[in-house]
Amino acid sequence: MSKKSADAIVIGGGIIGAATGYYLAKRGLKVFILERKFPCAGSTGRCIGGIRAQFTHDLTIRVMLKSIKMFQELHEELGTDVEWYAGGYLFLAFDEARKKSFEQAIEIQRRYGLKVDFISADDCGRIVPGLNREGLLGGAWCPTDGQANPFKVTYGYLEGVKRLNGQVFVNADVKKINLSGTRVVSVETANGDEFFSPIVLNAAGPWASEIGKLAGIEIPVKPDRHEALVTEAIERCLEPMLVDYRADGCYFVQHYGTGHFIGCYTPVPIVPGDSVDASDEFITEMPRRMVRLLPKLASVKVLRHWAGSYEMSPDGNPICGKTPVEGFYVSAGMSGHGFMFGPALGELMAELITTGESSIDLSEFRLDREWSKAEAMK
Amino acid sequence: MSSKKRSGFRVVCRCEEVTEDEVRAVIRNGYHSLEEIKRILRTGMGHCGGRGCLKVIARLIEEETGIPIALQKFPSSRPPLKPIPLGQLGSYRNEQEER
Ligand SMILES: Cc1cc2nc3c(=O)[nH]c(=O)nc-3n(C[C@H](O)[C@H](O)[C@H](O)COP(=O)(O)OP(=O)(O)OC[C@H]3O[C@@H](n4cnc5c(N)ncnc54)[C@H](O)[C@@H]3O)c2cc1C
Numbered sequence: 375m376s377k378k379s380a381d382a383i384v385i386g387g388g389i390i391g392a393a394t395g396y397y398l399a400k401r402g403l404k405v406f407i408l409e410r411k412f413p414c415a416g417s418t419g420r421c422i423g424g425i426r427a428q429f430t431h432d433l434t435i436r437v438m439l440k441s442i443k444m445f446q447e448l449h450e451e452l453g454t455d456v457e458w459y460a461g462g463y464l465f466l467a468f469d470e471a472r473k474k475s476f477e478q479a480i481e482i483q484r485r486y487g488l489k490v491d492f493i494s495a496d497d498c499g500r501i502v503p504g505l506n507r508e509g510l511l512g513g514a515w516c517p518t519d520g521q522a523n524p525f526k527v528t529y530g531y532l533e534g535v536k537r538l539n540g541q542v543f544v545n546a547d548v549k550k551i552n553l554s555g556t557r558v559v560s561v562e563t564a565n566g567d568e569f570f571s572p573i574v575l576n577a578a579g580p581w582a583s584e585i586g587k588l589a590g591i592e593i594p595v596k597p598d599r600h601e602a603l604v605t606e607a608i609e610r611c612l613e614p615m616l617v618d619y620r621a622d623g624c625y626f627v628q629h630y631g632t633g634h635f636i637g638c639y640t641p642v643p644i645v646p647g648d649s650v651d652a653s654d655e656f657i658t659e660m661p662r663r664m665v666r667l668l669p670k671l672a673s674v675k676v677l678r679h680w681a682g683s684y685e686m687s688p689d690g691n692p693i694c695g696k697t698p699v700e701g702f703y704v705s706a707g708m709s710g711h712g713f714m715f716g717p718a719l720g721e722l723m724a725e726l727i728t729t730g731e732s733s734i735d736l737s738e739f740r741l742d743r744e745w746s747k748a749e750a751m752k
Numbered sequence: 753m754s755s756k757k758r759s760g761f762r763v764v765c766r767c768e769e770v771t772e773d774e775v776r777a778v779i780r781n782g783y784h785s786l787e788e789i790k791r792i793l794r795t796g797m798g799h800c801g802g803r804g805c806l807k808v809i810a811r812l813i814e815e816e817t818g819i820p821i822a823l824q825k826f827p828s829s830r831p832p833l834k835p836i837p838l839g840q841l842g843s844y845r846n847e848q849e850e851r
Contacts, residue, residue: 411787412785412787412788412791413788413791414791415787419791525791525792529791529792533781536782544785544788604797605838606799606835652830652831657831657832657841658841658842658844661838661839661840661841661842662841662842662843663842664838664842665838665839665842666842671838671839672837672838672839672842673837673838673839674837674838675835675836675837675838676832676835676836676837676838676841677797677798677799677801677835678797678801678830678831678832679830679831679832680830
């Protein structure tokens, strides 16, 4: 049982905690990151590493344009190769309604200078050789979207925190948050350690609502289960992330760094809860969907299959900012896009926490907003 | 003496070609669990699913940190146990539907 103090405490060693902790440390704060298990034990270690600016919510697009710029330079910032690769994102449209919704999204995205087009089925076939074009009307194509390695990014940020005088505590399961009046004072872990700080950030991903309760605050984040699989590595033959939004669609990408294919789908209906049990349904259904889109993958072998959580907010947008408890902040509810948001939201939240405002105004993501502006390109 | 003979160059994870030196460096950098090392070096994420390397790495952790192997947590093994082609897994579903 020990007592230690820091300038800022971050609860959660996923991408959000690691990135925000890093940018806080860069601003001169002594940062402690408290992680219940080990870094990437939550959603971050289960995600497939896709990064895109093709969204429909203005603020999300702006945040992602910043994040992509940061991903491009992250190897220099962190001194480690994070396997960033701009292979693009291709969203496929198999019916008129989907085509129309992509065209509407493109109109919004172009306002922010995003290079994105609705391209023909033939052009989709040129970008993805071997693509099954049956019923395909075309696709929303953005070549500047891409991918990176979630482990490399997260551990890169954590190593950066350590270099900048901070500390990362593993097996540090936060059980109690102590207040003095309406101010946060300290955080206690299951093994009895107490960490004092005037600033505490809730970056507990799917478990953000549990951490909120410890400070008496309602944070409406609910996990639901998403499964994924990875195949053996083969020679490069797919550049972009392929997204098929049909009810029995899927999304997958070939890892630039290694040549593995990695992918997942959103189950219909969703499976609520933070279970990480992998299902028999997925391990047969996902291969069928992948091979339907790209028949040449039929002989590629599946190595592993796992499950993790999306951490949904009521409107599918992040929850970032202060809370009614002074000094207690939240950055969670990334709704399945936390990896790609990580760098930008990390830096913006560090600005907000240290100066009271951020260079991109995040108030639309504040905790006490109306939950109405739903993201259409989930 | 050929440098390859030095034990540090021994490959402990064949699937991902990770050497003993690399593993020891990560442990010395403060990562003391198989789960963390897996996420940093990909040991256990290759074809064999960790059957070849995890025990060796557990012993390196024990040597470097004194944490006995018996107290170390092994990563969960992920299905399928042997790599299976996408086409074969997918056609299982198609057959089910036709029935
Ligand atoms: C299958 C799948 C595919 C995905 N694909 C993508 C993608 O392509 N692109 C993308 O951007 N996003 C993707 N995501 C979503 C992304 O993984 C998450 O949005 C992101 O990882 C959230 O990061 P986080 O740091 O908020 O949460 P997490 O990574 O879950 O981190 C939270 C951490 O808090 C810790 N914690 C919890 N309770 C406590 C406590 N009491 N004390 C201390 N620590 C605690 C947990 O152990 C965990 O490590 C995917 C997710 C899944 C499941």
